[in-house]
Amino acid sequence: MITLHHWDLPEVLMEIGGWPNEELIQYFADYARLAYESFGDRVKYWITFNEPTVICIFGYSNGWHAPGIKKPATAPYQCAHTILKSHAMAYRIYESEFKQKQNGMVGITLECPWFEPESDSTENIAAAERALQFNHGWFGSPIFFGKYPDIMKEYVDAKSQSEGRKVSRLPKFDQHWSNLLKGSWDFFGLNHYSSKMVRAVESTGEPGWETDQDNFRFYDPSWESAASSWLKVVPWGFRSLLNWIKETYGNPLIFITENGFSGDYNEGINDTRRINYYNQYIKSMLKAVVLDGCNVASYTAWSLLDNFEWARGYTERFGVHHVDFSDPERRRTPKESAKFLAKIFADNGF
Numbered sequence: 001m002i003t004l005h006h007w008d009l010p011e012v013l014m015e016i017g018g019w020p021n022e023e024l025i026q027y028f029a030d031y032a033r034l035a036y037e038s039f040g041d042r043v044k045y046w047i048t049f050n051e052p053t054v055i056c057i058f059g060y061s062n063g064w065h066a067p068g069i070k071k072p073a074t075a076p077y078q079c080a081h082t083i084l085k086s087h088a089m090a091y092r093i094y095e096s097e098f099k100q101k102q103n104g105m106v107g108i109t110l111e112c113p114w115f116e117p118e119s120d121s122t123e124n125i126a127a128a129e130r131a132l133q134f135n136h137g138w139f140g141s142p143i144f145f146g147k148y149p150d151i152m153k154e155y156v157d158a159k160s161q162s163e164g165r166k167v168s169r170l171p172k173f174d175q176h177w178s179n180l181l182k183g184s185w186d187f188f189g190l191n192h193y194s195s196k197m198v199r200a201v202e203s204t205g206e207p208g209w210e211t212d213q214d215n216f217r218f219y220d221p222s223w224e225s226a227a228s229s230w231l232k233v234v235p236w237g238f239r240s241l242l243n244w245i246k247e248t249y250g251n252p253l254i255f256i257t258e259n260g261f262s263g264d265y266n267e268g269i270n271d272t273r274r275i276n277y278y279n280q281y282i283k284s285m286l287k288a289v290v291l292d293g294c295n296v297a298s299y300t301a302w303s304l305l306d307n308f309e310w311a312r313g314y315t316e317r318f319g320v321h322h323v324d325f326s327d328p329e330r331r332r333t334p335k336e337s338a339k340f341l342a343k344i345f346a347d348n349g350f
Helices: 024-039 052-060 075-097 122-145 150-162 175-181 235-249 272-290 336-347
Strands: 002-005 045-050 105-111 114-117 187-191 195-200 215-218 254-258 296-299 321-323 332-334
Touching: 002 024, 024 045, 024 075, 045 052, 045 075, 045 187, 045 254, 052 075, 052 105, 052 122, 075 105, 075 122, 075 175, 105 122, 105 254, 114 122, 114 235, 122 150, 122 175, 122 195, 122 215, 122 235, 187 235, 195 235, 235 272, 272 296, 272 336
Parallel strands: 002 045, 045 105, 105 187, 114 195, 187 254, 254 296
Antiparallel strands: 195 215, 321 332
């Protein structure tokens, strides 16, 4: 399995504006074709983009990740529009030029928490659904249905109009692009780590993806926390999300491409909390498969090794193998979680 784009955009393309610039569509199409030509005889699973929501929000809205742009009103939506078109082009190139000979599959990987309504009030249930649609549906809906989620269009269009804009901040797909996007998947990659609670609010502040949703997303203080502030242990949310995907998109073929737990820099090899996380999350996934009929075909734990975690650097460890970053040889030692997962994988279950 190869991921074509995992956040690392060449500087020369950033110099012409990065992902909000639709010139990147053709560049990405050419790149995808070259990858298929070079490796397609051996590689049978292709992911076009990893976590495009993170690319567009962290890169172009709040600026937490490279390229550090803070233009929340329009840049994230322009970023997503270009990425979706690039994905469609890459998918159709494989479909028309390589699939018959290489017999591979192409999909995209989306990151998504589960969003649980704070209460069973109509307002909070609707707010949680908006959170799911603004997150997962932002990319999932165009790929399955050829259009952005209706609720997303309704809210962004209305807020754009109230701001005095003549055109919505959320772009639209013409029929050509809608046709290319609709059905541009052979499998659906999912990265899942945690969940959030959701409360309906009337958002205020600077216009953008965060405030367009009219909801407040937060963590239940009773949830166990990993070293990452955003990662809480909520295994039942995994099952809920898989069922939401099943019901929303017609039970597509799902590959779990990331799922894992972070420890701090001083974490040793006796990582019992990570083992507990994997134990609970994998069981929750199995319930979704066996009891609920969710079409999950594979599971990948994140991550094989401790590594450079983007803006967090080396301060957080996700690996099931410990890396000694003070050793010039970067000595690697299996943690207890590696043994735990090895047995599950060998047995194909518990």
